[in-house]
Amino acid sequence: MSETASEEIKGTLTTATPQKVVTDKHGRDVVLIPQPTDDPEDPLNWPMRKKIIIFASVCLAAFAAQMSPNSNMLTFMSQVPAYNRTANDLLYSVAAGLAGWVAGPFFFIPLVGVIGRSAVIFWSLVGIFAGQIWGGEMTGANDYIPFTISRLFTGLFGGIPAILGSGYIVDMFFLHQRGKAFAVFEIIVIFAVVGGGTLGGFIANNNPWDLVFWWTLGPVGAAIILVFVFVEETTYDRDAVVPGRAPLPKSWLANRIATYLPGIRTQPAGKGKEFKAELIYEQVQRAIIPFQITFAPITLLMGTYIFIALGLPVMQASTLATYLEPPVAAGGYGFSSLQMAFFTMAAWVGIFCAQVYGYFFNDKTPLWVARHRGGTWHTEYRLANTILPSLLLPIGLGLWGAGLQYHLHFMVLAVGSFIIWFSALLALPVCYNYIIECFLHNPVEASVSLNAYRVSFGLISVFISTDWQTAVGVGWMWGMGAFFIVFVDIIMIGLILKGHVVRQWTTILSRTLAFTEDGATISNKHDEAA
Template identity: 45%
Template sequence: MPEHMEDAKTVKTAYYTTQSEVLVLLPQPSDDPKDPLNWSPRRKYLTLFVLCFSCFAATSGPTSFQLSYVLQAPTYHETTIALSYSVTAAVAGLFGGPLLFGPFSQIFGRSAVIFWSLVIVFFCQIWAAEMTQSPDYLPFVISRWMAGMFAALPTILTPAYIVDLFFLHQRGRAFLCLEVSLLGAVIISPTLGGFIVQTQQWPVVFWWTLAPIGLAAILVFFVLEETSFSRDQIKVLSSEPRSFIQTRIATFLPGTKVVPSPTIRTVLKSAITPFLIGTAPITILAGLYAFVAFGFTIMINIVTTIILQTPSEFGGYGFSPLQNALFSFAAWMGVIFAQVVGYFLGDRIPLWASRRKGDIWQPEYRLWNMIFPAVFGPMGFGLFGAGVQYHLHYMVLALGVFFVIFSSTMSVPICLNYVVECFLNSANEVGIIMNCYRLAFAIGLGFFVFPWEVKVGQGWTFGMAACFDLFAALLIGILVWKGKSLRKYTLRGLLKSEEGASIVIRHTENEPESAPKNSFAEFNE
């Protein structure tokens, strides 16, 4: 990615793919070296890596035991379904934590909130691993709920970093990296847990997570910086530490030394804004898609363990935890394939759509990538349901899981990216409310999915999920068609986007000789 020239006097642009096309940098960076947009690519990508690894490590905490809870049931003298409620408790924590603790980033800074959330998740994992006696069922469930409460904070705070650090033409890939780190943890962590419980006692599925969580906390402490920067006015801080140690202490110990001292009104506004954004028509439509698609993805994660590990004489596949873990590589492949497709198309298709429409940007162009999830999501749920209903070969189920995970991994960051770019000044708050939409359905599914299966059968359960997922894709179609008009029905003062900006400038004569073909180079218009 290019690093722009700091001496540009008007519009700073970067050559993109050809000598005759110039891609405008949006937003326009300032001349201040402290502006995160002016950071070197190495510094930006290191920050993104630390943030994504923090999301991965934190999320691995409340999800690491998803393939082992069947084996935990005898410890607490509870049924397998009762133990599945601990998964639901973790999801409930992931839902509620950002609503309660997200506004704290206004007081202590985003970096401090991420660091201390990792520390708390670290100790919640120790708590869960020590709950090995029969009366410990309720404390164990509470530990999963608390781990979820704090594990979600890095995920909902990272979108604001992406907006601060990256230009419009880079954000698609950055948001995909965020979502891959999140869903990667949801998939990889249980897989490793499945391998572990095959030869070890179940508490080990919690002990191993201490390594990535602890490493993430260390990386955050030594690398992460606040990226808040105002190009309109100078924010006066209570102090400006100079040395590395002073900066680390000021960033992560309680105080407001690296962020402006907030007023009570600012904090309350930060707490209320997610709900205001959540009631905007564009957020409702994008959120409902995430509500349905991600919710049913969690449903597959919940029931797959039971379906695969149920003995074959009772209608299951008789898998061991090790075989279950091997089966989950189908989900790994879905994540990897989504990363590859998103890397090549995540920003290219929206920019291509902009070129077709006169080189003028609209946030709705982000949604053009949703064609892939719209096709493969319902197909995946249908295949999984047919495989379970007719007890087909487990590879049919694996193919269904692959399609579902691929669809979910691609769609959630696209929806999040779109809504963030409609509310650029409220990226934290968008992260909070989109997290709520994404997880709300998953909380309830843990309680009614089993009665639902009894009522209509496993095949129809997932067949209906396919129909609901297809209907949700139509909501995204409405956004693509009428999103620009729907954005007008939003509370005034919240909307801010790059709509209407010229994304490409075309030059046919007097091309600067210093601009090599198929490379990025800056010049003053």
């Protein structure tokens, strides 16, 4: 990111063309998309240091929020005797958190138009903080139902920061920077699912199981503080016809109060009944938009890919304890909470490797393709980065299934887990980036839709995995998953080759939503000569 900052300064000083450009480290000019205005309030013009601080604060908020609903994902077996319930009953508590992830954004994202993104993130973190205290207090024999409700409550708020992060990325970063930003952000979000469970496993090994909820209050509390101190509203209307909001106070404390308590000053203000009627209509439309995007042709196809390719890894993480913690005599591996935590390090390594790969190639690859195809940008160039994970993911799932079927050494399972998460985390940021760039005027609503596709399979799997495994065996259950990936790989090939046609269908059905940067020139003659 620091390199990008220096590029921006150089580009601003050296460009002599009407279009604002930056010069990369190879001496090539890259046209800035979108073109920034001359207004210092435009988030695209903010110093890179300020952008990074805001982005890092939102990343921490997304991490803390995402790990909290299912912080007992690896330790729920320890709760079985506490509630005198079955393992499946406690697995349903994990499903309650997943259900909250799916449903929460549809309920709360419309509030963005009333109090702003920053305030919605802030108050969702406060809700999560309360939900974790609630869950940690539910230790009595008769507390199973309240505990499960606490997981649903926390889940309703848990997905909000991860959804809203896409809006900050689109508002603050240019096209040639978004791939890196999405790679960092989405990997942090998914790492929270795995990493939160891992840390919970370490904690529960020598401590009461309820501590897996109490320790999360630290990261959630830190996120609340950092969001309040640093995060600013990044929405900026480039349409001169539409009245914008009045400037916020310059004083830091007054600015924070205006932004968060309750935040209505971050939105355009108006007077009279006509304005109020328009505001109500706008909020109703905002609530409908996620559903419109969810069922748009391009989202249905990409959503099917995400539903399978990201849902199966979520299923693997959600059911991990049911395979590894039972004793060897019962077909498991007899892992303790500590051993479970160490085992998930395989997924950690996969996530870390995907982070490194995505940081270097999620922007570089599509820009390279664009330059070698005439210098004109097409959104489908983003999807070139899905080829490698699409090839690897079926292999990882097949290895995982074979290891469980034949009770192979746990290191075989670890390799399979590494491949699964490495592949999934290579594909996820690219898929999110692509769909959001298909609906650039509604990045948050597009994220709501993709979140539903991503989590739904993992939620459904909690209820069907036992019967599915009984019907075909554990090996073929995951083997079928590998074949499902091959099927959606065909969909991805179709999107790479003909995605522009599907986007035209989407435009016909919803002209007001579909907006891309397709056809923009990303290089000039200087770049082509270089």
